[in-house]
Amino acid sequence: MGDFYVPHAFSNIDAHPHPVRLVNSLFRLRSEPFFVSYKQRLRHLLRAQAGQRFLDVGAGTGDAARELADESGAQVVACDLSRIMCAEMKHIGLRKAAVADSHHLPFKGAAFDGAWADRVLQHVEDPDVALDEMLRVIRPGGRIVVCDPDTATQALNIEDHRLAAKVLSLRQTAGIRHGTFARRVPGLLTARGLLDVEVEPHTLVVRSKRTIDDTMGVRDWADVFADRGYLDRSEARRFNALVDDAIEGGQFLYSVTYFLTSATVPAIGR
Numbered sequence: 130m131g132d133f134y135v136p137h138a139f140s141n142i143d144a145h146p147h148p149v150r151l152v153n154s155l156f157r158l159r160s161e162p163f164f165v166s167y168k169q170r171l172r173h174l175l176r177a178q179a180g181q182r183f184l185d186v187g188a189g190t191g192d193a194a195r196e197l198a199d200e201s202g203a204q205v206v207a208c209d210l211s212r213i214m215c216a217e218m219k220h221i222g223l224r225k226a227a228v229a230d231s232h233h234l235p236f237k238g239a240a241f242d243g244a245w246a247d248r249v250l251q252h253v254e255d256p257d258v259a260l261d262e263m264l265r266v267i268r269p270g271g272r273i274v275v276c277d278p279d280t281a282t283q284a285l286n287i288e289d290h291r292l293a294a295k296v297l298s299l300r301q302t303a304g305i306r307h308g309t310f311a312r313r314v315p316g317l318l319t320a321r322g323l324l325d326v327e328v329e330p331h332t333l334v335v336r337s338k339r340t341i342d343d344t345m346g347v348r349d350w351a352d353v354f355a356d357r358g359y360l361d362r363s364e365a366r367r368f369n370a371l372v373d374d375a376i377e378g379g380q381f382l383y384s385v386t387y388f389l390t391s392a393t394v395p396a397i398g399r
Contacts, residue, residue, distance in 0.1 A: 187249030
């Protein structure tokens with residue numbers, strides 16, 4: 130899953146009325162410098178080596194799984210709740226791609242040397258359960274890495290700051306199931322006895338017109354909330370006009386901070 134708008138009812142992309150649009154958004158995201166950079170760091174934190182076995186939970190298009198395998202020589206299994214996404218993974222050559230619910234991973238305990246979830250746990254029904262499932266399938270001494278944006282860190286500059294705050298609040302409360310789960314992950318891993326728990330903030334700053342239009346879907350935010358009854362249609366029109374004005378005047382800015390958390394599963398006997 131990405132940071133484009135995915136209503137709660139359509140957390141599984143297969144159920145979305147425009148799944149191809151969401152898939153295309155993921156393809157566009159993967160080439161943005163910010164995403165390339167933090168994803169590279171995520172792979173580094175897994176400490177993968179040839180001969181090891183890793184799991185990508187909510188793998189989306191499967192690019193990260195393929196890149197980790199190519200870079201490290203490790204075997205990577207990718208899983209996603211979406212059959213559409215699994216088909217995309219197989220299309221790019223991933224042989225081990227499974228349709229799977231993150232709450233009930235279809236793998237034996239301690240089956241992997243590491244696992245990761247990138248922009249996934251914010252969307253699932255119960256992220257605590259999904260996190261525990263990831264830990265269940267990682268062997269002692271293995272690695273876990275989780276990354277999600279914290280929607281409470283969002284900032285948006287348009288002329289009407291009240292309207293900007295209202296739309297951002299809706300993105301936090303109505304647009305993403307668990308928009309602040311990322312800040313809880315370090316504490317949850319510490320409470321579960323994991324070692325070497327580390328957190329890195331990575332802040333996305335968007336000012337480019339191309340990124341606004343092609344990647345983040347900013348122009349769709351207000352219209353989607355108006356469609357669902359959270360905004361008046363006049364507010365949506367005003368928001369869109371102010372976004373256009375800010376872009377044309379070079380004043381537009383959107384930012385959000387991602388928390389990249391890594392840890393080590395304790396060895397037996399510790």
